[in-house]
Amino acid sequence: MENFNDLATFAVVAKERSFTRAAAKLRVSPSALSQTIRNLEERLGLRLLTRTTRSVAPSEAGERLLRTIAPRFEEIEAELAALSELRERPAGSVRITAGEHAAISVLQPALKRFLPVYPDIQVEIIIDYGLTDIVAEGYDAGVRMGEQVAKDMIAVRIGPDMRMALVASPGYFERHPLPKTPQDLTGHKCINIRLPTYGGLFPWDLEKDDREVKVRGEGQLVFNSLGMRLYSALDGLGVAYMPEDHVLPYIAEGRLIRVLEDWCPKFPGYHLYYPSRRHSSPALTILVENLRYRMD
Numbered sequence: 001m002e003n004f005n006d007l008a009t010f011a012v013v014a015k016e017r018s019f020t021r022a023a024a025k026l027r028v029s030p031s032a033l034s035q036t037i038r039n040l041e042e043r044l045g046l047r048l049l050t051r052t053t054r055s056v057a058p059s060e061a062g063e064r065l066l067r068t069i070a071p072r073f074e075e076i077e078a079e080l081a082a083l084s085e086l087r088e089r090p091a092g093s094v095r096i097t098a099g100e101h102a103a104i105s106v107l108q109p110a111l112k113r114f115l116p117v118y119p120d121i122q123v124e125i126i127i128d129y130g131l132t133d134i135v136a137e138g139y140d141a142g143v144r145m146g147e148q149v150a151k152d153m154i155a156v157r158i159g160p161d162m163r164m165a166l167v168a169s170p171g172y173f174e175r176h177p178l179p180k181t182p183q184d185l186t187g188h189k190c191i192n193i194r195l196p197t198y199g200g201l202f203p204w205d206l207e208k209d210d211r212e213v214k215v216r217g218e219g220q221l222v223f224n225s226l227g228m229r230l231y232s233a234l235d236g237l238g239v240a241y242m243p244e245d246h247v248l249p250y251i252a253e254g255r256l257i258r259v260l261e262d263w264c265p266k267f268p269g270y271h272l273y274y275p276s277r278r279h280s281s282p283a284l285t286i287l288v289e290n291l292r293y294r295m296d
Contacts, residue, residue, distance in 0.1 A: 006040040007069050010048060013037060014058045014066045091120035092283035097128045098143035100226045101243050102270045106159045106291070107143070114290045121283045129224055130196040134274070140284050141274040145267070152275075158291040159269035163244040166204070166264065167256040171236040179239075179259050182206045182213040189238035190217030191229050204241045206263040213263070269293070 013022040013033065023030040041048050048062035058066055098107060103125050111123060126139075134142045143158070166185075168176075179185050185204075193202035201222065203214040219238050223229050226246065233240035233247075234255060244264070250256040272291055274284065 003040075003043070006036055007065075008073055009033065009036050010040055010062075011066060011070050011073055013049065013056065014062055015070070017056050019056060089120060090118055090282040090286045092281050093122040093124065094141065094281070094283050094287055095124045095126070095139045096141050096143065096272075097126050097132045097134060097137070097139050099129055100127050101246065102143040102159075103127060104226070105243065105245055106270050110158075110291050114287065118283075118286060121287070123287070140281070141272050141288075143270050143272055145270060153273040154275070155271040155273045156288055156291065157269070157293045158272045159293050161266040162269045163266050164204075164264050165242050165244040165247050165251075165261070166239055166259050167233055167242055167247050167251065168239045168259070169234055169236040169255065170257055172233075172238065173257055175236075178257075182215050182260065182263055185215050185217045185239065185260075188217060188219075189221075190215075190219040191232050191238040191240040192217065192219055192222045193229065193241065194222050194224050206260065207265045208263045 009022075009026065012025055013019060016022040016025065019030045019033050023033045026033065037049060044061075046061045047059050048065060050057050050059050050062075096107070107125060115121070115123070131144070132139065132142060134140070145162075166179075168188075172189075176188055177184075179188060190204075194200070195202050201216060203216050206213045206215060217239070221232055221237060223232070226243075229240045229242060230246065230250075232238060233242070234250065239259070247256055247258075251258050272288060274288075
């Protein structure tokens, strides 16, 4: 490092051809600058500058050295300037792991706003229903429900509280009675969910008046896909347990009927999380701010 610093100093003196001007540019004293050059010449065993009372000029060895190192230092300075521009125009890539619903309902609307404003940022989203170790798998961030975020992570709320909805098509309920209680679901064809975090079938968590019920209904269909559950419900193949926001348009159109609504309370929504011990890239930092959910 001493050589690098001294070579950079030599390049300035050789180009300025003046210790006084070079000292002013480097904000050091001329005597300190002169000592730095003498130390460099002693280490190299060569005279790099020819000094007179009126001028300073590179020697033959100095000219050769200057031709070699000056373009390199210019390249370094140009790259540092380019890096500083990233603070004003963030660039880079961000890898995120998320479930299908979080990607569709929260990330996608944010990307629609975000990406046109920051054309130098690339975002990769991998749909994964497991509780992925984002550090081990090389992700910059992940998305989970609020209660699932590990304590050693920084968590940023990116969505409102959520509710689930139990729905089936009008045609299905023409063939089956409307359930009045959670226990009635055991007599229905339930479109089930299998997620790797649970191993078995995902239980339907219902709650009313501080009473909690976990429904594990029987049915002909099991999916790990949000879309397949929705289409199966629309096709009259059974009752599905779906995120409320995903089915409200179909309920409004009369294509789905909601049941046991009073058994589906709100719960904490999605959070973006990332390692607290990891310095965030400019791209991730600006993405986090664009995803941040504000209560007002």
